[in-house]
Amino acid sequence: MGACEACAGIKTLQEDDTIKKGRAFEGKSEDFTATLAFLAQVQLFKLLPKDQHPLLAAACVAEEYNAGEEIIVQGELGTEFFIISNGIACVKTSVGDEPPRKVATLTNGDYFGEKALLRDEPRSATICAESSLKVFKITREKFQELGLHEKIQFVNRKAVGGGGEGDSKTKATTKPPSEKTQDERTLIASALRKNENLTGMVTLDDQRINEMIDVAWKEEVDANHQLITKGDLNADYFYIVQSGSFVIFAEDCDVDGRSVEHVLTHGDKTTISASPGDSFGELALLYLVPRAATVISRVPSTVWVIDRASFKRIVQKVSEDKIAEYIQYLDQVPALTALIREEKKAIADALVELTYSNDEYILRQGETGSTFYILFSGQVAVIQNNEEQAKLTANPAERSVHYFGEKALLNNEPREADVKVLSEEAKVLALYGESFTALFGPLESMTPSGDGQERVSSGPAHIWRQMTMEAFTQQKVVFSDLNKVGLLGCGGFGIVEMYEHKLTGDTYALKGISKGYIVKTGMHKSVINEKNILMVTSSPFVVKLYATYNSDQSLYFLLEVALGGELYATYNRKKLHGSERHAKYYAAGVTFAFEHLHERFIIYRDLKPENVLLNEHGHPKLTDMGLAKFSIGKSYTVCGTPDYFSPELISSSGHTQALDWWTLGILIFELMVGHPPFEAPNPMKIYAKVMRGYDKVKTPSQCRGPVSELIKSLLKTDPQSRLPVKNGVKDLKSHKWFDNFNWLEMQALKMEPPYKPVVKSKNDIANFNAQCADMPVQVPYKPDGSNWDAEF
Numbered sequence: 001m002g003a004c005e006a007c008a009g010i011k012t013l014q015e016d017d018t019i020k021k022g023r024a025f026e027g028k029s030e031d032f033t034a035t036l037a038f039l040a041q042v043q044l045f046k047l048l049p050k051d052q053h054p055l056l057a058a059a060c061v062a063e064e065y066n067a068g069e070e071i072i073v074q075g076e077l078g079t080e081f082f083i084i085s086n087g088i089a090c091v092k093t094s095v096g097d098e099p100p101r102k103v104a105t106l107t108n109g110d111y112f113g114e115k116a117l118l119r120d121e122p123r124s125a126t127i128c129a130e131s132s133l134k135v136f137k138i139t140r141e142k143f144q145e146l147g148l149h150e151k152i153q154f155v156n157r158k159a160v161g162g163g164g165e166g167d168s169k170t171k172a173t174t175k176p177p178s179e180k181t182q183d184e185r186t187l188i189a190s191a192l193r194k195n196e197n198l199t200g201m202v203t204l205d206d207q208r209i210n211e212m213i214d215v216a217w218k219e220e221v222d223a224n225h226q227l228i229t230k231g232d233l234n235a236d237y238f239y240i241v242q243s244g245s246f247v248i249f250a251e252d253c254d255v256d257g258r259s260v261e262h263v264l265t266h267g268d269k270t271t272i273s274a275s276p277g278d279s280f281g282e283l284a285l286l287y288l289v290p291r292a293a294t295v296i297s298r299v300p301s302t303v304w305v306i307d308r309a310s311f312k313r314i315v316q317k318v319s320e321d322k323i324a325e326y327i328q329y330l331d332q333v334p335a336l337t338a339l340i341r342e343e344k345k346a347i348a349d350a351l352v353e354l355t356y357s358n359d360e361y362i363l364r365q366g367e368t369g370s371t372f373y374i375l376f377s378g379q380v381a382v383i384q385n386n387e388e389q390a391k392l393t394a395n396p397a398e399r400s401v402h403y404f405g406e407k408a409l410l411n412n413e414p415r416e417a418d419v420k421v422l423s424e425e426a427k428v429l430a431l432y433g434e435s436f437t438a439l440f441g442p443l444e445s446m447t448p449s450g451d452g453q454e455r456v457s458s459g460p461a462h463i464w465r466q467m468t469m470e471a472f473t474q475q476k477v478v479f480s481d482l483n484k485v486g487l488l489g490c491g492g493f494g495i496v497e498m499y500e501h502k503l504t505g506d507t508y509a510l511k512g513i514s515k516g517y518i519v520k521t522g523m524h525k526s527v528i529n530e531k532n533i534l535m536v537t538s539s540p541f542v543v544k545l546y547a548t549y550n551s552d553q554s555l556y557f558l559l560e561v562a563l564g565g566e567l568y569a570t571y572n573r574k575k576l577h578g579s580e581r582h583a584k585y586y587a588a589g590v591t592f593a594f595e596h597l598h599e600r601f602i603i604y605r606d607l608k609p610e611n612v613l614l615n616e617h618g619h620p621k622l623t624d625m626g627l628a629k630f631s632i633g634k635s636y637t638v639c640g641t642p643d644y645f646s647p648e649l650i651s652s653s654g655h656t657q658a659l660d661w662w663t664l665g666i667l668i669f670e671l672m673v674g675h676p677p678f679e680a681p682n683p684m685k686i687y688a689k690v691m692r693g694y695d696k697v698k699t700p701s702q703c704r705g706p707v708s709e710l711i712k713s714l715l716k717t718d719p720q721s722r723l724p725v726k727n728g729v730k731d732l733k734s735h736k737w738f739d740n741f742n743w744l745e746m747q748a749l750k751m752e753p754p755y756k757p758v759v760k761s762k763n764d765i766a767n768f769n770a771q772c773a774d775m776p777v778q779v780p781y782k783p784d785g786s787n788w789d790a791e792f
Contacts, residue, residue: 035060035136038083044114047152055146060136065129074100074126078116079140084108087133092126100126117143119577119674122700150573151769156489156566156610159627160683161287161639172236174307178218184242188213188304191240191279198282200688201650202315211317215310216240221301228281228295233520235291236308238281244301246274249294273298283683285311286650287638288521292682315652316636323348326429328399329374335406346439349633351429352656354720356421362428363405363419368412370433373419375402378426383418391422408433435601435632477501477547477558482508488768489566498561500763507762508546509561512554515789516779524788526626527555531792533625534559539596540749541589543613543623550792553781562621564614564757565767571609574755577674578702582754584738586612587668588746589620594664595729597628598657604628605655607663608641609670614767618753631656642683643676647717650687658719661732665694665714665722672702677715693717706737 036057039045045056060083065071072078074093088107092100106112106127115121117140143149180188189209192198202208221227221244228235230249274280280295285308326348330336336344351374356362362373365384379393382404392402407413409431485498485507494513500506518527534545534557544560564570567586576582590607597604606627613621627639634654646662648655669677677697678689689696694715699708713723713735724732733743745751757767 032057035083038109042083042111042114044117044152047155048148049151052146052148052151056138056143056148059138059142059146061138063135063137065133065135067129067131067133069129069133071127071129071133071135072113072123072125074124075122077120078113078123079120081111081113081117081138081143082127083111083136085134085136088130089127089133090130092128093124094126105130116140118149118572119575121674149575152572156568157608157641157643159606159639159641160289161627161637172234172307172309174310175217175305177215178304180213180216184304185213187242187277188216188240191277194277195279195282197684197688198279198285200684200691201282201286202652208314211314212306212311215314216304216306218242219303219305221297221303223297223299223301225297226294227297227303228291228293230291230294232291233288235281235284235289238279238285238306238308238311239295240279240304240306241274241276242302242304243276244303245298246278246280246295246301247298248272248274248280249296284308286652312636312652316654319634319636319654326351329376329401329429332401333374333403333406335409343439346633347431347436350435350439351431352720352725354428354430354726355718356426356428358421358424360421361418362421362426363415363417365416365418366414368414369405370408370412372405372408372431372433372436373403374429374431375404376427376429378421378423380426381418381420381422383420384416389417394426396427409436439632477508479549479556482510482558484510485763486765486768488561488765496559498763498765499558505762507561507563509543509559511557511559513556514554514779514781516553516781518555519781519784520779528788528791529629530625531557533602533628533630536600537596537602537625539593540619541593541621542596543621548792550789555789555792559623560621562613562615562623563759563762563764563767564616564618566610567612567614567620568609569769570614570755570757570767571671571674576671576755578672579754580672580707580737583668583671583707584741585746585751585754586620586671587664588738588741588743590622590664590667591729591732592747593620593622594657594660598660601630601632602628603631603635603655603657604660604663606640606644607660607667608644609667614753614755614757616757616759617749618756619749642686643670643679645687645690646719647690647693648719650690656719658722658725661714661722661724662716662719665711668707668714669703669711672707673700677711706735706739710735710737 036053039053039056039060040050045053048056062085065087071082071089072080084106086108088105089110090102091104091106092102094100103125112125112127113123116123117138192204192209192212198204227239227246274295280293281291283289283292285306288308323345327341327344330339330344330347336347339347356378362380363369375392375394377394377396379391380402381388382390382392392404394401404419405415412433481502482499483502485500488496488498488509490496494511494517496509496511499508499510501508513523513527518524531545531548538544543562545557546560547558549556549558571577571582590612594604604622604625604627606624607622611622611624613623615621629635629637634656636652636654638649638652640649640663644663644666646655646659649659666676666678677694678686680686680689694712694717703711710723710732716722720726723735732738742751759767
């Protein structure tokens with residue numbers, strides 16, 4: 001097993017964090033002060049204001065168990081949290097029909113069951129007393145009676161990736177490939193194959209492995225050298241150990257202030273070793289993210305290095321081969337002969353592969369449509385006025401294709417015939433008329449130039465330029481006319497504060513991002529792109545942009561303020577998980593936001609409850625376009641929030657708007673259950689679960705019936721099989737989970753929100769309990785002469 005950035009090789013007591021280790025309460029003291037000191041170490045209670053801890057300590061009840069007694073039982077719902085003050089307990093788990101087996105031992109200072117204070121969730125293990133056992137217990141009833149669930153300051157999940165892709169300013173330094181002996185090639189190949197995190201993300205066939213071996217270079221590492229530092233943003237390389245030994249520190253390790261030799265000598269319970277044939281750093285191959293562990297060499301060592309850019313190029317080669325294959329199909333369509341090579345490549349990238357089953361209709365006579373199809377696998381019948389006119393058979397091995405619906409690229413004329421699938425399944429490539437027009441304009445304008453020279457394509461950028469020029473008119477709000485009211489939130493990329501206009505009294509949310517941080521993380525294009533996307537959006541379900549500002553050290557977005565707070569914190573504080581009424585309402589709001597963005601060829605890519613805000617009326621609004629992208633074809637940047645990653649994102653095979661519908665499925669599951677379906681302690685374990693598929697997820701009781709069917713229809717591994725992709729959003733809106741849901745009333749904001757936040761005034765920030773513990777680093781900025789921020 002490879003040691004990933006989050007050190008997945010370290011075996012935790014329980015993957016879902018039901019059980020955690022503590023070290024602050026190791027004696028037999030049961031007095032109030034000791035209890036208070038220990039509670040401060042519990043992760044959940046760290047989210048409580050300090051002045052609430054005495055109430056929490058006072059709520060602890062002492063209990064005793066005899067040896068052999070069960071405290072909690074796997075699978076049962078619980079409402080209590082336990083702290084061991086004296087004695088030994090064992091942790092047992094079972095899978096399927098297997099008998100329970102012991103997996104860990106707990107002793108003084110250990111605790112378990114903290115999630116039970118917030119919501120119903122089956123216990124993931126059985127805990128029983130191995131000796132006479134004394135514990136402190138806090139019940140959910142008491143926790144909520146004290147109002148502590150309302151005062152928890154929930155830490156938002158951070159998005160990852162998105163910076164540095166394709167930006168020459170942030171390209172990692174690479175070295176020429178080193179010559180390799182056959183033994184060295186064998187060692188590298190073996191290391192790649194046995195790295196479970198890596199093989200769980202992408203398919204590593206012999207060709208890909210050989211290509212990765214070809215680009216690797218060798219580096220010599222001195223003894224006691226800190227090869228990787230936790231938190232370092234220069235995280236571009238994956239390492240394979242050829243000789244020597246490394247120690248990997250999984251948790252925070254105070255290397256600074258102590259000698260490396262001291263750290264290596266004394267170690268830590270949260271360390272693992274990497275020896276010849278082992279590998280680490282695979283998260284760096286997926287996306288740009290700060291290192292999650294520190295790695296130090298014990299002795300002089302030799303490593304092989306693969307950089308992210310080379311890895312991505314190798315993985316995406318399959319997609320490039322597919323594009324070349326699609327271009328060959330397009331060459332056979334007379335209606336597209338006017339297109340030059342560059343334009344056919346753009347169309348090939350915009351094609352959507354769809355699969356139809358036996359007896360399913362691809363086209364229906366008389367219906368209007370704007371989609372052009374290329375049949376490349378299977379057999380269909382062309383039926384006109386209920387009489388079969390022809391059978392069309394396509395074979396991808398022979399490159400024999402058929403096409404129909406090409407008039408849809410000219411206009412929305414009614415279809416002239418039915419096209420019905422005769423084979424067990426048929427595969428087509430669909431080109432949507434709006435995508436074609438966005439790329440090149442009307443088809444009739446696509447004629448060769450009269451002088452015999454090849455036409456030069458304007459490319460897809462013209463639609464974007466037109467949209468940004470026409471859609472955004474901003475009323476000037478002078479920055480000096482604004483007064484700060486207070487902090488709304490902190491994120492990985494910036495802070496958001498409320499400001500009030502001195503003259504009008506209007507309030508806004510001001511999002512500021514450090515220019516130095518932008519440069520350090522390679523977010524130049526992302527920030528400019530975020531501004532452009534906000535400029536072309538105008539929906540009651542998307543936060544509005546009013547102005548932008550450019551100072552010496554920061555860039556600012558002046559945004560619509562949503563005083564109801566974040567959906568994430570609201571759900572946790574108000575115990576809304578499991579309510580279908582609430583989940584439908586917020587899922588519908590996100591659906592309207594996605595419709596609006598997708599009409600403008602924007603992929604959102606970072607849906608999660610933290611990015612859905614509520615205004616003072618309780619209406620949902622999608623916020624944070626930092627990872628959104630204008631894309632007519634596929635995008636290959638790996639970015640988003642790990643809990644919401646889709647299979648195609650993880651495998652770097654290219655994603656489209658179908659990605660957003662996957663994230664909606666995750667959101668609905670989380671709103672119903674209280675956690676995402678693929679939840680795990682670190683990103684690599686999440687990705688492994690995602691790649692195994694939603695079918696492997698045990699359906700919780702809150703997700704049964706129509707909602708379960710809807711979630712399954714959105715969490716399809718094949719992007720084109722997701723519910724709204726093939727026939728549009730109407731299929732989602734007509735799903736039986738939404739029976740009796742008035743979409744028109746919702747769209748007009750006339751539906752009564754299921755929850756209305758308390759907002760006392762235009763500058764009331766009580767629904768935001770932001771703390772600055774996770775404040776992003778403000779990196780000093782010095783202009784480099786490139787004027788990258790001139791457009792802002």
